[in-house]
Structures are given as structure tokens and as C-alpha cells.
Amino acid sequence: MNVIKDRVEVAIIGGGISGVALAYELSKRGVEVAVFEKNFLGSGSTGRCGGGIRQQFSTEENIRLAMESVKIFERMKEELGWDIEYYQGGYLILAHTEEEVKQFEKNVRLQRSLGLDVQWLERDEINDIVPELDVEGIGAIAATYCPTDGHAYPPKAVWAYADKARELGAHIYEFTEVKGIIVENGRASGVITERGETRSRFVVNAAGAWSPIVAEMAGVKLPNKPYRHEIMITEPLSHFLDPMVISFHDNVYFRQTMRGGIIGGWGDPEEKPGFNFASSLKFITTMARLLRKYIPALKPVRVLRQWAGLYDVTPDAKPILGPVKEVEGFLQMNGYSGHGFMVAPMCAVLLAQYITGEPLSIPLEPFSVERFEKEVRGEVSVVG
Ligand SMILES: Cc1cc2nc3c(=O)[nH]c(=O)nc-3n(C[C@H](O)[C@H](O)[C@H](O)COP(=O)(O)OP(=O)(O)OC[C@H]3O[C@@H](n4cnc5c(N)ncnc54)[C@H](O)[C@@H]3O)c2cc1C
Incomplete structure (x- = not known):
């Protein structure tokens, strides 16, 4: 018997800052979501990170993502009702x-x-x-x-997003590992977990450093x-x-x-x-x-x-965001290359806009995994 929801609109794999921020942005838009986290929330990179939030990058894509994220961090206390120790x-x-x-x-x-x-x-x-x-x-x-630029306390940012998402109806399942992705007629249509199956219209890979393993479950290769x-x-x-x-x-x-x-x-x-x-x-x-x-x-x-x-x-130190050509409805939200805490809030807005068909605040094409088929211009302002 399923102990998790049989059906939601969006199944999100990974309960780091990406997964819970997206759960919040979608729930706010009235979309029913479930987050599956194999461990506890924030147990991946988010809970281990330095909490730095900077906008000083060398590529337009990263600068714009970071500048928009800073606007979100600035209003987070009011919006999510948590003091995440944000300090500019x-x-x-x-x-x-x-x-x-x-x-x-x-x-x-x-x-x-x-x-x-x-x-x-x-x-x-x-x-x-x-x-x-x-x-x-x-x-x-x-x-x-x-x-x-500034910093915040990453675990609190995760708890803030998760609490608000739950309040708005999101289902968040901790200690629930995704073991497989259901692909039917070329479309991702749900996840298989150790606690049952959940059908969905979209599956989002927000599994951080594990995202290539998760992508393989749908037959997709990632370069991360x-x-x-x-x-x-x-x-x-x-x-x-x-x-x-x-x-x-x-x-x-x-x-x-x-x-x-x-x-x-x-x-x-x-x-x-x-x-x-x-x-x-x-x-x-x-x-x-x-x-x-x-x-x-x-x-x-x-x-x-x-x-x-x-x-x-990733090979160019920029995230991978949005759809892949091999499997419809299988969205990527990963590959942050050491600066994901700071840009995840805006990435969550962009993916929520994509899923709900709203106009995108920033185009997703430069973040598509397909860019690696061509020559790419890498971010150089990184601690490697
Ligand atoms: C030492 C260190 C310092 C850092 N400093 C900074 C910094 O100062 N500023 C900054 O912006 N970034 C920093 N980063 C990078 C930042 O931590 C990450 O980019 C960001 O946390 C990524 O968030 P995420 O939600 O995408 O991934 P994660 O937080 O890694 O979340 C992914 C989650 O997916 C789960 N998962 C994986 N596979 C499955 C599965 N099959 N089923 C269910 N769940 C699964 C994992 O358990 C994990 O919790 C740092 C990272 C490290 C390691």
C-alpha cells in the first residue's frame, strides 16, 4: 500500500535548498507538489555549505541569477516568516x-x-x-x-522554505529515497520510492551531487x-x-x-x-x-x-536548469558548481514559471544541458 500521495502535479527529487524552494514557489502558485528526500532536509550540500551569497561573477547568466536571488533573500524574512540570519x-x-x-x-x-x-x-x-x-x-x-553581497544560515533557509511550502499544501517526505523514474511514451510520469509510487505530470531532478545518478534513472546523461x-x-x-x-x-x-x-x-x-x-x-x-x-x-x-x-x-560552472530533449516533463535543477545556495531562490522561481507556463523572468536556454553539445564559456570567478 502506498504511504505517500498517489498523484501530484510535480514530483521533486531532493530536499536541499533547490527542492524546498521549488516546492514553495509551486505551492504558492497553487500547484500540488511532493518532495522526496532520501535523508533529512538539508542533509546534502545545503546543510554543509558556507552560506555565502554573492553577485560578483564573471558571466551574465550567473550575475543575473544571483542579483535576482538577492532580491528574494532581502524579502525572505517577511515572505517566509523566518529569520534565516541573512546579513548583507x-x-x-x-x-x-x-x-x-x-x-x-x-x-x-x-x-x-x-x-x-x-x-x-x-x-x-x-x-x-x-x-x-x-x-x-x-x-x-x-x-x-x-x-x-552577504550570507545567511543555510539550514534555516531550508526549514523556512519547507515550512511555508507545507503550510501551502506541499507534501514533503524525508527518509524516502527515489529508486526509479517512471517514463511512459517518452514522458516522465512519476517516481518509484521505497515507500511506494507517486504519479506526476513533471519530475524535477534537484538531487545535487547525486543528480547524474537520478538522471540515469530516466535514461538521461548529465555531465556534472x-x-x-x-x-x-x-x-x-x-x-x-x-x-x-x-x-x-x-x-x-x-x-x-x-x-x-x-x-x-x-x-x-x-x-x-x-x-x-x-x-x-x-x-x-x-x-x-x-x-x-x-x-x-x-x-x-x-x-x-x-x-x-x-x-x-558542470563543465562551465553554471547550473543546469529546465527540460531535456530525451524525456519530456523531466526537468533539471542541479549543477550549481559550488554556488547553489545563493542562486537557488531565483532558479526555483524560473522553474515554477516554466511549469505553470508563466512568462520567464530570465530565459532558460543558456542553462539547458544541450549547451554542452557546443563550446561553452565558463564561469571563472569560482573557488575550485
Ligand atoms: C563546503 C561547501 C561550501 C559551500 N559554500 C557555498 C556558499 O558559500 N554559497 C553557495 O551558494 N553555495 C555553497 N556551496 C554549494 C551549495 O551547498 C550547493 O550548491 C547547494 O546547496 C545545492 O543545493 P541543492 O538543493 O541543489 O543540493 P543538495 O543540498 O545537495 O540537495 C540534494 C538532495 O537530494 C537528495 N537526494 C539525492 N539522491 C536522492 C534520491 N535518489 N532520492 C531522494 N533524495 C535524493 C540528497 O540527500 C540531498 O539532500 C557549498 C558547498 C560545499 C560542499
């Missing part, structure tokens, strides 16, 4: 080489042309934003700063690859750091949480793709060294804990 403390992005300076100048021109308020900082202006930063020691020669990314948090300190500090050169980022801890990650360039969740000594020693180098005053501060999660990486 800015992002300080450091340039260490002339090559980076050239790229950042291009980025800033593009960002400003799209209406983003970004400041260019010369070396001697960087300490105006973060006085504690050892600009000389880290070899920074310039930086960009966007005051409306899972990469471990490690992260840590220190003991709480009095508030001193407003922005997220980020360096693509050193592959590092860190910020201070509302509870005072410094949370940050370093991307190991030698990391191989795979479902690896182990915490490593290499990460924590490298990260501790980098933090001390960036802010020498952090030397005596103790690490509270470290953990790991997965980036769901």
Missing part, C-alpha cells in the same frame, strides 16, 4: 596577480552594466573594508567589493561531477568581520557567522571527483595556515569542527 556584509574579492586584475576589471564592467553596485579597491584601500587583513603578507594588489569540498568553523569571537573574504588565487574563502565563529573553506586543486565525505588533516592544516596568513590576529583561535560536502560541478 558584502564580499571582498582579492586580486593577487596582474592577470587577475585584468579579469576583475572585465568582471566589474559587466557587473556594473547589469546594475550591480561594485567598488574597485586599490591595494591601499583594502584595509578600509577589513582592517585586520594582512594585505602585504598575502600579496593582494587590488580587490573588488560589493556591499549588497561530484567533488568533495572541506570547510571548518572556529570558536565564536566578538564580531569584527563584516564581509566574506575570498581569493580565487589561494582558493580560499571565510566569513564570520552571526554566532561569531569564522567559517571558511579551501578548495584542494588535487581533489578527484567522487562521493568522498571524509575530513582531512591536509585541509585543516592548510586552512589554519591560510587564516593565520590572512588575519594574523586569528593565530590563537581554536577550531571548533570541520566537515566536508560535495560540489556538483
